[in-house]
Amino acid sequence: MDAAYPAPKPGPGEALIRVTLAGVCATDLEIAKGYMGFKGVPGHEFVGVIEECADERLFRKRVVGEINIGCGRCEYCSHKVENHCPSRKVLGILGKDGAFAQYLTLPFRNLHPLPESITDEAAVFVEPLAAAYEILEQVRVNDETRVCVLGDGRLGLLVAQVMASTDCSLLVIGRHEEKLSLLKARNIPCRTSPDGLGKQFDLVVDCTGSGDGLSTALDLVRPQGTVILKTTGAERNGADLNRLVIDEVTLLGSRCGPFQPALQALEENRIDVRPLVSKVFRMDDGLEAIEYASRKGVLKVLIRME
Amino acid sequence: MDAAYPAPKPGPGEALIRVTLAGVCATDLEIAKGYMGFKGVPGHEFVGVIEECADERLFRKRVVGEINIGCGRCEYCSHKVENHCPSRKVLGILGKDGAFAQYLTLPFRNLHPLPESITDEAAVFVEPLAAAYEILEQVRVNDETRVCVLGDGRLGLLVAQVMASTDCSLLVIGRHEEKLSLLKARNIPCRTSPDGLGKQFDLVVDCTGSGDGLSTALDLVRPQGTVILKTTGAERNGADLNRLVIDEVTLLGSRCGPFQPALQALEENRIDVRPLVSKVFRMDDGLEAIEYASRKGVLKVLIRME
Numbered sequence: 001m002d003a004a005y006p007a008p009k010p011g012p013g014e015a016l017i018r019v020t021l022a023g024v025c026a027t028d029l030e031i032a033k034g035y036m037g038f039k040g041v042p043g044h045e046f047v048g049v050i051e052e053c054a055d056e057r058l059f060r061k062r063v064v065g066e067i068n069i070g071c072g073r074c075e076y077c078s079h080k081v082e083n084h085c086p087s088r089k090v091l092g093i094l095g096k097d098g099a100f101a102q103y104l105t106l107p108f109r110n111l112h113p114l115p116e117s118i119t120d121e122a123a124v125f126v127e128p129l130a131a132a133y134e135i136l137e138q139v140r141v142n143d144e145t146r147v148c149v150l151g152d153g154r155l156g157l158l159v160a161q162v163m164a165s166t167d168c169s170l171l172v173i174g175r176h177e178e179k180l181s182l183l184k185a186r187n188i189p190c191r192t193s194p195d196g197l198g199k200q201f202d203l204v205v206d207c208t209g210s211g212d213g214l215s216t217a218l219d220l221v222r223p224q225g226t227v228i229l230k231t232t233g234a235e236r237n238g239a240d241l242n243r244l245v246i247d248e249v250t251l252l253g254s255r256c257g258p259f260q261p262a263l264q265a266l267e268e269n270r271i272d273v274r275p276l277v278s279k280v281f282r283m284d285d286g287l288e289a290i291e292y293a294s295r296k297g298v299l300k301v302l303i304r305m306e
Numbered sequence: 307m308d309a310a311y312p313a314p315k316p317g318p319g320e321a322l323i324r325v326t327l328a329g330v331c332a333t334d335l336e337i338a339k340g341y342m343g344f345k346g347v348p349g350h351e352f353v354g355v356i357e358e359c360a361d362e363r364l365f366r367k368r369v370v371g372e373i374n375i376g377c378g379r380c381e382y383c384s385h386k387v388e389n390h391c392p393s394r395k396v397l398g399i400l401g402k403d404g405a406f407a408q409y410l411t412l413p414f415r416n417l418h419p420l421p422e423s424i425t426d427e428a429a430v431f432v433e434p435l436a437a438a439y440e441i442l443e444q445v446r447v448n449d450e451t452r453v454c455v456l457g458d459g460r461l462g463l464l465v466a467q468v469m470a471s472t473d474c475s476l477l478v479i480g481r482h483e484e485k486l487s488l489l490k491a492r493n494i495p496c497r498t499s500p501d502g503l504g505k506q507f508d509l510v511v512d513c514t515g516s517g518d519g520l521s522t523a524l525d526l527v528r529p530q531g532t533v534i535l536k537t538t539g540a541e542r543n544g545a546d547l548n549r550l551v552i553d554e555v556t557l558l559g560s561r562c563g564p565f566q567p568a569l570q571a572l573e574e575n576r577i578d579v580r581p582l583v584s585k586v587f588r589m590d591d592g593l594e595a596i597e598y599a600s601r602k603g604v605l606k607v608l609i610r611m612e
Contacts, residue, residue: 076529081529081530084529084530084553084554086505199392214547223382223387223390223392224387224390229547229551230551231551232548232551232552239547241520241535241559242538243559244557244559245536245537245560245561246538246559246561247390247559248390248558248559248560248561249558249559250556250558250559251550251556251557251558251559252550252554252555252556253547253551253552253553253554253555253556254554255551255552255554
C-alpha cells in the first residue's frame with residue numbers, strides 16, 4: 001500500500017491502469033493470513049483509468065477488469081472459460097500484482113469500460129457482483145424455485161439482491177438485524193434463524209464464509225436439491241457428506257462470474273450497493289483499511305488510491 | 307437369521323414374499339455397526355417368490371423388489387420420486403424388516419417379476435446394479451466424456467461395467483489387481499494408482515467407501531467437472547471443499563436407482579455379475595456370512611434362504 005511501489009510495465013496486449021478506488025474482499029483477508037501463499041500486491045476489486053494502451057480507443061477510459069488471466073492457448077482458454085485455465089494468473093491472488101497500489105496491468109480483453117452513470121463507488125462492486133451473477137450461469141431459477149441465501153455479509157447481500165432480481169421465491173437467513181434491514185428495505189424476506197424451516201428449499205446458497213454454513217444448508221435443502229458454495233477460506237469439516245448421498249443433493253462450487261449482467265444491473269439501478277459501503281480509507285491508511293474490514297459487522301471497505 | 311422368525315403379515319397393497327437368496331451389502335455391515343440406528347431384520351438385496359398376494363397374476367412369481375416405500379401422498383411420491391419421500395420406509399434399513407429372513411413383505415408396486423433367463427444368483431444383484439444405473443439418470447455421458455471410477459469393491463465393479471456400457475472414455479482405479487482383473491477381462495482400462503493423471507476427468511465416481519476417496523476424486527476431476535459420491539458410511543472429513551469452489555466442481559450424491567435398465571442389462575448379458583460372488587452361505591450360517599463379507603478382499607456374499 002505504498003504510493004512509491006514501482007508502476008508495473010504492461011506486457012504485450014496489456015494496458016496500464018491507474019487505480020482510483022479499490023475494494024477489500026474476504027479473500028484479501030484470507031490472503032493476508034497466508035491463503036494461496038500469495039506474495040505480491042493483493043487487491044482484485046477496483047476501478048481505474050487506462051493510462052497506457054496500444055488500443056487508442058481505450059486510452060483514458062474509466063474501467064473495471066476481470067481478474068483471471070488465462071494462457072490463451074489451453075483447452076479452457078479456447079472454450080472461453082479462461083477463469084479455469086490451469087496456468088492462469090489471478091489479479092492480486094495468484095501470480096499477478098493487484099489493485100492495492102497506484103497502478104496495475106491487465107490484458108485489454110479483461111477490461112470493461114464504464115458508462116458514466118455508474119459511479120466509482122458502485123463500479124468497485126462489479127467484480128463481487130459478477131461472482132454473485134455466476135450462480136445464474138450455473139443453475140436455472142424460475143417462479144417455482146424456492147431459494148434460500150445463507151449469510152448477510154458482503155457477498156451474501158449481493159447474492160440476495162441478485163436472486164431477488166429473478167422471479168424465484170426467496171428467503172435470506174443472516175445473523176445481523178442491521179444488515180438484514182438493508183434487504184428488508186427492498187422487500188426481501190429475511191430471518192435470523194433457520195430453526196423450524198426443514199428441508200424445503202430447491203436451492204440454498206451458502207455465503208456464510210463459515211464452517212457451519214454447509215451443515216445448515218444441508219438442513220434446509222430438499223432431497224435432489226442444490227447447495228451452492230460461494231466462499232472459500234472456511235473449514236467445512238463439520239458437514240456430514242453422507243447426507244449428500246442419502247438425499248442425492250448436488251453441491252456446486254461457484255467462483256468468479258460474468259461482468260456484463262453486473263454492469264447492466266448497476267446501470268439500471270436494479271442492485272443497490274451504496275448501503276454496503278462501511279467506510280472509505282485513503283491509500284496511505286491501507287493497512288488500517290484491511291484491519292477495519294476484518295472487524296465483525298463491517299461490510300465493504302473501500303480504499304481511495306488517488 | 308432365524309428360520310423361526312415369525313413371517314410378517316402383508317399390509318394392504320402388499321405381497322408376502324418367500325426369500326430364496328439374499329445379498330450382503332456394505333450398508334448391511336454399517337447397519338450392523340449401528341448406522342441408521344436400525345433395529346429390525348436387515349437385508350435389502352434379495353430374490354424371492356410371491357406366496358400371498360391380492361393380485362393373482364403375481365402369485366408364485368419370482369421377483370426382485372425396490373426397497374423404498376413412500377407414503378404415497380407427499381410431494382415426492384406424487385412426482386414418482388418415492389425414493390425421497392420424507393416419511394419413507396426402506397427395506398432392511400429404515401422402519402421395515404428386510405431380507406435376511408425367510409419372508410418379507412413389500413407393496414406390489416415395488417416388485418419386478420423376473421424373466422427365466424436371469425438366475426437367482428444374478429437377480430440378487432439387481433438392486434445394487436440399479437444403484438449403479440442411477441448415475442446415468444443423473445448425468446449425461448457421451449463419447450467425449452472422460453470418466454474415472456474410483457474403487458474396485460462390490461459397487462465399484464458394477465459401476466465400472468455400467469459406465470463401460472456407455473460410449474464414454476473410461477478408466478478404473480482400484481487397489482486390488484485380482485479384482486481389477488475381472489474388469490480387464492472385459493477390456494476395461496484399469497490402474498492401481500491415480501499418480502500422475504492430473505485433473506483430466508469430466509466425471510469421477512467415488513465408489514471407494516473410504517474417507518480418502520473424495521480427496522482423490524478432487525485430484526482427478528477437471529475444473530467445472532462432476533464428482534459423484536456413491537457410498538455412505540465413510541468419514542470424508544479430509545477433503546478440502548475450498549477446491550470445489552475454486553474449480554467450480556459439482557459434487558453429486560447418488561443412492562438407489564431404476565430397476566428396469568438393471569434387469570435388461572442382466573437379461574441381455576451386458577453386465578457380468580457371476581465373478582463378483584465370493585461365497586454363498588446357508589441361512590443358518592447368516593452371522594458367519596456377515597462376518598465373512600466384512601473381510602478385506604471379499605466381494606459379494608450371498609445367503610441362500612431355503
